[in-house]
Amino acid sequence: CEKHHRNLIDYISNGYICSRMIFEEGRPVDFIHEEVNEGFEKLTGLSNVVGRRVTEVLPGIFDSNPEFLEKHIRVVESGIPDHFEIYLKALNKWFSVSLYSPEKGYIVAIFDDITDRKLAENQQNHLLSELIIAKDTVEEKDRLKTEFLAYISHEIRSPMTCIIGYSELLKTRRLSIDEKVKYIDLIYQSSQRLLHLTNDLNNISRIEAGE
Numbered sequence: 728c729e730k731h732h733r734n735l736i737d738y739i740s741n742g743y744i745c746s747r748m749i750f751e752e753g754r755p756v757d758f759i760h761e762e763v764n765e766g767f768e769k770l771t772g773l774s775n776v777v778g779r780r781v782t783e784v785l786p787g788i789f790d791s792n793p794e795f796l797e798k799h800i801r802v803v804e805s806g807i808p809d810h811f812e813i814y815l816k817a818l819n820k821w822f823s824v825s826l827y828s829p830e831k832g833y834i835v836a837i838f839d840d841i842t843d844r845k846l847a848e849n850q851q852n853h854l855l856s857e858l859i860i861a862k863d864t865v866e867e868k869d870r871l872k873t874e875f876l877a878y879i880s881h882e883i884r885s886p887m888t889c890i891i892g893y894s895e896l897l898k899t900r901r902l903s904i905d906e907k908v909k910y911i912d913l914i915y916q917s918s919q920r921l922l923h924l925t926n927d928l929n930n931i932s933r934i935e936a937g938e
Contacts, residue, residue: 742767742822742838745829748803749780755800757782758834770840771818791816802826803834812841821845882924886917 736743744767746758760776768774776784789796792815802809808827815822824838893910896902902910 736762736764739764739837740766742770742836742840744836744838746781746799746834746836748799748832748834755796755803757796758799760784761833770822770838771820785815785817788815788817798824798826799834799836803828803832812845814845879924879928883921886920886924889917890914890921 743762743764744760745762747761748755749757749759757780759778759780761778763776767776773784781788792813795813795815798809798811801807806828808825810823810825812821812823814820820840821842821844822838823841824836826834826836828834893914897907897910
């Protein structure tokens, strides 16, 4: 890989690695690190990788991240560059990776550590989810409050209508003693209903106030 992009790898801060695919029975199964830059070691924390297989440097990587090998194979076989973001479990880091094949059987990866950005995005998404939940909770409380007020309005209106109506009858009509007693009793019952409702509302207010 030395003849490829020498000037580039000397100056970039990104990680750079040039690898040669390993084929078994005509099928790509692994790749060997041919050349890396200082950025590779700084970003991955790995050293002395040149001449070693990926599965030797990071055992189990193709099991934990099978798409990692698949993307490399696709670029080598098709010659079409690729760019993707990936979380490598073996390194516990997120990377932004660009792949291209400079010649048949070889692949170059230029990458950057984006773990901090991903953590910030996850935190932002978490906060956004909490805000959405809080908004939904407030809206649900407002809906319940509206329904409750409508119910209370109805509960107040019924006995009040009764009290006003029978009071008007007592004022404007000549009634027998039995009728007066009946209407006064209905007014009393409605008044008691209003009193119970007022007590219930007072108890609810005290519960909401934390008393």
